[in-house]
Amino acid sequence: MTDTDDAAYEFLRDDDLLGPVVAEHGPLTIEPADDFFERFVTSITNQQVSMAAAASIRESLFDAVEVTPEGILAADDETLREAGLSSQKTRYVNNVAEAFVERGYSKEYFEGMDDDTVRAELTSITGVGEWTADVQLVFSLGREDVFPVGDLGIRKGMYVVLGDDDYTRGELREAAERWSPYRSYASRYLWRVEDEY
Numbered sequence: 001m002t003d004t005d006d007a008a009y010e011f012l013r014d015d016d017l018l019g020p021v022v023a024e025h026g027p028l029t030i031e032p033a034d035d036f037f038e039r040f041v042t043s044i045t046n047q048q049v050s051m052a053a054a055a056s057i058r059e060s061l062f063d064a065v066e067v068t069p070e071g072i073l074a075a076d077d078e079t080l081r082e083a084g085l086s087s088q089k090t091r092y093v094n095n096v097a098e099a100f101v102e103r104g105y106s107k108e109y110f111e112g113m114d115d116d117t118v119r120a121e122l123t124s125i126t127g128v129g130e131w132t133a134d135v136q137l138v139f140s141l142g143r144e145d146v147f148p149v150g151d152l153g154i155r156k157g158m159y160v161v162l163g164d165d166d167y168t169r170g171e172l173r174e175a176a177e178r179w180s181p182y183r184s185y186a187s188r189y190l191w192r193v194e195d196e197y
Contacts (some may be wrong), residue, residue: 004144007030007184012189015178017161021189028188032142036107037100038067043132044092045085057084092127099125107141115143122147138184144148146182147176157190 009027012018024079028194033039045061061067061083063074072080072093080090095140099105115137122133148154149169158172161166169176179186 002031005185008144008185011182012179012186014193016153016184018179018189021161021193025189025192028185030138030142030144030184030188032107032139033140036105036132036136036140037097039071039137040132040136041067041072043095043135043139044096044127047132053084060084071096072097073101086128095126096128110141115146116140138187143184145181145183147173147179147187149173149176151187151191153191153194154187158192159189160193 005027008030009022010096013022015022042058042168045057049057061080063085064079065071067076077087077090077094080093085093103109110121113121118137118141119130119133122128122136123130129150131148131150134146137143137146138148149172155169155172158167158175162175176183176186
């Protein structure tokens with residue numbers, strides 16, 4: 001646990017909406033992934049599939065190829081598809097691998113960039129949308145104040161916490177401003193809420 005983790009816990013525990021969830025689950029952490037590229041590929045495999053299917057595809061993929069930018073680019077597309085990636089996701093992971101090689105992406109590359117600049121850079125890769133970029137900000141780069149409203153689990157968690165599902169994404173984003181500067185932590189709690197319903 002870092003000082004920021006502790007501060008986020010104290011701040012969110014006092015919130016009228018999220019406080020009971022925070023108290024139930026205790027302190028959570030936000031820290032950068034050990035391997036930025038692996039985490040990025042995992043995000044792509046997780047898109048629009050169940051958690052069980054995502055885990056199976058991820059395991060097959062990591063068994064089939066070396067999950068580095070060079071390893072993905074060296075693998076033929078058929079190998080990636082046999083591991084469970086759709087043709088579309090095969091293109092996307094290749095696009096991400098090319099971007100890492102050509103642009104020199106690393107956690108250090110993005111240090112000093114604000115979240116919007118990182119988001120713009122990542123979404124310039126074909127196949128990387130705002131949800132994937134937000135997930136990288138939280139889980140790959142350890143950014144503390146990101147609210148991935150494009151995530152269905154986040155929206156479901158918000159509906160439970162707010163007691164109503166009649167909200168637009170813009171209204172949810174606005175409602176989540178109360179949790180700044182710790183919206184990434186709030187998001188982790190909202191995922192916990194969604195897991196329980």
